[in-house]
Amino acid sequence: MAKTATYSLIQSYTHSGASTTTITLSSIPATFTDLVVVSNVLYSANNGDYMSWRINGDSSSLYSNTPLVGTGSVAESYRATNDTKIAFYGSSTSNYVPVITNFMDYANTTTNKTILQRASGAASSVEARVGLYRSTAAISSISLFFAVASIAAGTNIKIYGIQAGNA
Numbered sequence: 001m002a003k004t005a006t007y008s009l010i011q012s013y014t015h016s017g018a019s020t021t022t023i024t025l026s027s028i029p030a031t032f033t034d035l036v037v038v039s040n041v042l043y044s045a046n047n048g049d050y051m052s053w054r055i056n057g058d059s060s061s062l063y064s065n066t067p068l069v070g071t072g073s074v075a076e077s078y079r080a081t082n083d084t085k086i087a088f089y090g091s092s093t094s095n096y097v098p099v100i101t102n103f104m105d106y107a108n109t110t111t112n113k114t115i116l117q118r119a120s121g122a123a124s125s126v127e128a129r130v131g132l133y134r135s136t137a138a139i140s141s142i143s144l145f146f147a148v149a150s151i152a153a154g155t156n157i158k159i160y161g162i163q164a165g166n167a
Contacts, residue, residue, distance in 0.1 A: 007036065007160045017153030022145035024057075025159050030107035030138050032161030037103070037142065040096040042152040052085040053101065054143045055113065055133050059084045065115075065131035072125075085145075086131040088119060096154070106139040113139060 010032075011025050028035070041051055061082040068077045080087070088099070099119040105111055115131035133139075144157060 006163045008032070008163065010035075010159045010161050012158045013156065015151050015153055015155040019150045021148070021150055022143055023151060023155070023157060024141055024143040025157065026141040028106075028140050028142070028159065029161070030140070032107065032163055033105070034162040035103040035106050035139065035142075036160045036162060037099075037101040037157060038160070039099045039101070039144065039155070039157040041099060041144070041155050042096045043146055043155075044150040044152050050087050050146070051099075052087040052145055052147070053115070053131075054085050054145065055135070055139050056137060056141055057143065058133075058135065062134040063131065064134070065129055067127055067129040069125050069127045086115060086117075086129070086133075088117060088127055088129055103139055103142070109136050109138055111136060 010028060013023060013025065015023060025037070043051070061084055063083040063086050064079070064081045065083070065086045066077065066079045067088060069075070097119055099117065101115060101117040104114045104116070106113060112135060113133040115133065117127070117129040117131065119125070119127045142159070144151075
């Protein structure tokens with residue numbers, strides 16, 4: 001009988017409400033196969049800002065991503081290359097937006113990192129995104145941030161490690 005993959009909670013964070021634009025999950029152990037970050041995000045001001053991810057504090061132009069976004073009246077897709085972050089629309093000033101982000105093979109030091117993300121906000125949009133972080137460094141920290149807006153109280157993030165099942 002084959003074993004199934006196991007999820008283990010690595011960190012859990014709930015924002016207290018102090019004004020900040022960034023939450024960093026650090027000290028991620030390299031003992032799992034993949035990471036899953038489950039977040040419910042709310043931000044303070046509707047100023048055209050959007051949530052982004054940055055890996056290992058790296059703000060160099062090593063990020064690329066392609067989203068598919070639907071708002072109920074508009075559908076769009078585009079490609080961002082040589083970016084300094086992986087941005088996404090899945091955030092709102094009035095409703096918490098659930099976002100699930102998978103970081104595949106995050107501890108492997110011979111491959112670039114692939115990111116899959118899904119977000120669904122009743123007041124904003126539904127989004128699926130594939131991203132690439134062109135670095136072979138193991139992921140040891142992940143930052144969620146807004147360029148301008150503050151992260152609202154109650155925003156919560158849980159990061160899970162997935163240990164692959166063995167046959």
